[in-house]
Amino acid sequence: MSRPANRRSENPKIDWHLPTISSSASAHHMSRELFVLTYGALVAQLCKDYEQDEDVNKSLDDMGYSIGVRLVEDFLARSALKKCRSYSETADIIAQGAFQMYLGVTPSVTCTNAKRNEFSLILDKNPLVDFVEELPAARSSLCYCSLLCGAIRGALEAVNLAAEVTFIQDPLKGDEATEIGITFLKKVEDKKKKRNK
Amino acid sequence: RARSPAPLPPAVGHAVLAINGLEVNGRFTADGRDVLEYLSSAANFPVAIRFGRPRLSSYEKLMLASMFHSLFAIGSQLSPEPGSSGIEMLETDTFKLHCYQTLTGIKFVVLADPRQAGIDSLLRKIYEIYSDFALKNPFYSLEMPIRCELFDQHLKLALEVAEKAGPFGPGL
Numbered sequence: 555m556s557r558p559a560n561r562r563s564e565n566p567k568i569d570w571h572l573p574t575i576s577s578s579a580s581a582h583h584m585s586r587e588l589f590v591l592t593y594g595a596l597v598a599q600l601c602k603d604y605e606q607d608e609d610v611n612k613s614l615d616d617m618g619y620s621i622g623v624r625l626v627e628d629f630l631a632r633s634a635l636k637k638c639r640s641y642s643e644t645a646d647i648i649a650q651g652a653f654q655m656y657l658g659v660t661p662s663v664t665c666t667n668a669k670r671n672e673f674s675l676i677l678d679k680n681p682l683v684d685f686v687e688e689l690p691a692a693r694s695s696l697c698y699c700s701l702l703c704g705a706i707r708g709a710l711e712a713v714n715l716a717a718e719v720t721f722i723q724d725p726l727k728g729d730e731a732t733e734i735g736i737t738f739l740k741k742v743e744d745k746k747k748k749r750n751k
Numbered sequence: 752r753a754r755s756p757a758p759l760p761p762a763v764g765h766a767v768l769a770i771n772g773l774e775v776n777g778r779f780t781a782d783g784r785d786v787l788e789y790l791s792s793a794a795n796f797p798v799a800i801r802f803g804r805p806r807l808s809s810y811e812k813l814m815l816a817s818m819f820h821s822l823f824a825i826g827s828q829l830s831p832e833p834g835s836s837g838i839e840m841l842e843t844d845t846f847k848l849h850c851y852q853t854l855t856g857i858k859f860v861v862l863a864d865p866r867q868a869g870i871d872s873l874l875r876k877i878y879e880i881y882s883d884f885a886l887k888n889p890f891y892s893l894e895m896p897i898r899c900e901l902f903d904q905h906l907k908l909a910l911e912v913a914e915k916a917g918p919f920g921p922g923l
Contacts, residue, residue: 623893628882630854631875637854712855 586658590684597698607695614697618704619711626709629655641738644715645673648706648736657681661734671738680725680732689726698726706736716740762802769801809896819860823850849874857881866918873913880905 596617600610629652638644642665649663653675661675682699689696697703703719710717716739723733767775770789774781780789789795807815823837837858841848842865849861851874859874859881884902885891891899 624882624886627853627855627857627878627886631878631882635854714856 586681587684590682593682593701594685596701597696601693601696607693607697610693611695611697611700614700615704615707618701618706619708620704621701622705622708622710623712625656625705626712629709630713641671642673644710644738645675645736648709649675652709653677661732666735673736673738674722675734675736676723677732677734683726683732686726694727696726697721697724699724699732703734706734710736710738764804765802766805767800768803768805771795771799816860819850820858823852823858851875851878853878867913868918869913869916873909876909877906880909 597610597614600613604610604613632655633651635647635651638647642663645663645665649661654660659677659679659681661677664674664676666672666674680699682702686698689698699721703721707717707719710719718735718737718739720735721733722735723729723731725732767786769775770780770786775786778786780786790798819838826838827835837850837852839850841850845865846862847865847867847870849863849870851859851871853859859877861870861874861877863870880902881897884899884905885897886893888899888901891897
């Protein structure tokens with residue numbers, strides 16, 4: 555999915571001025587409506603291509619994964635972040651750094667288990683479903699924002715954190731808020747990052 | 752990469768890099784003419800010949816990079832201090848090698864003159880250029896050589912800024 559930069563339109567722009575470590579780093583400009591509409595068109599096309607909801611969900615998740623793996627580099631290049639020392643720090647960065655940077659919203663973060671490896675990100679308003687009221691009757695198990703889950707999962711994997719990311723609450727299915735659950739799994743590799751990409 | 756002016760007369764191991772501004776690859780110029788023929792033709796006089804260390808081939812670069820990757824890993828494990836990073840800088844008489852490893856495991860390596868300052872900000876800038884023009888290019892596959900025109904252009908610009916700034920670092 556392409557994110558056009560510097561697109562002029564009559565729609566109100568959100569200037570996501572990114573935290574920079576170099577004064578020459580560019581700020582991303584994008585019309586939010588354009589992005590939300592593009593996402594909707596993508597989901598609609600996938601619904602035409604696939605009969606089963608699970609296939610659409612999987613496709614969105616895979617796309618999100620590819621996006622996440624690349625987007626995390628952009629995020630890290632533009633913010634002077636050091637390595638996170640705990641899972642809760644990671645969840646906070648995702649909510650306050652990444653969500654703010656790319657979607658303009660900041661979910662609240664809560665830890666949902668005693669082992670401190672399961673977290674919930676709760677959004678009152680999900681920008682991706684601005685124009686969607688409810689799912690069509692034939693698509694009741696469609697997970698509209700699967701792409702977000704895939705992106706978070708891909709981004710975490712690029713920094714060597716294995717995680718499961720799912721939607722716990724979805725307003726399109728009648729829930730009140732949008733809740734994304736992140737479960738950090740045990741790291742398979744050694745803590746030292748030696749992968750040469 | 753910093754280029755130092757070639758010493759006169761040419762030193763051992765140096766090859767012809769360019770004649771009269773035309774790049775030379777081995778025995779032939781960039782537009783396919785034989786170098787020795789070009790040099791013996793009086794119509795091309797006066798000739799300005801640039802000597803220097805021959806450029807590394809892609810294969811050599813790959814080999815040296817993978818060797819450095821291993822040294823980088825060994826460096827962090829050998830270090831007596833726990834939690835050390837890998838090799839960040841390698842200093843010699845004639846050059847300095849700077850390495851920046853991202854949290855995703857990608858390493859950016861810059862070879863520069865020992866007196867050149869501002870390499871840290873150059874490395875960060877290269878990271879940004881990589882994330883903008885390589886990663887966001889839909890036709891670029893991860894872990895492959897980067898053949899993106901925009902990436903090359905912006906990289907060249909960033910290098911020029913850093914080089915011009917010299918020992919005081921770029922005013923980025």
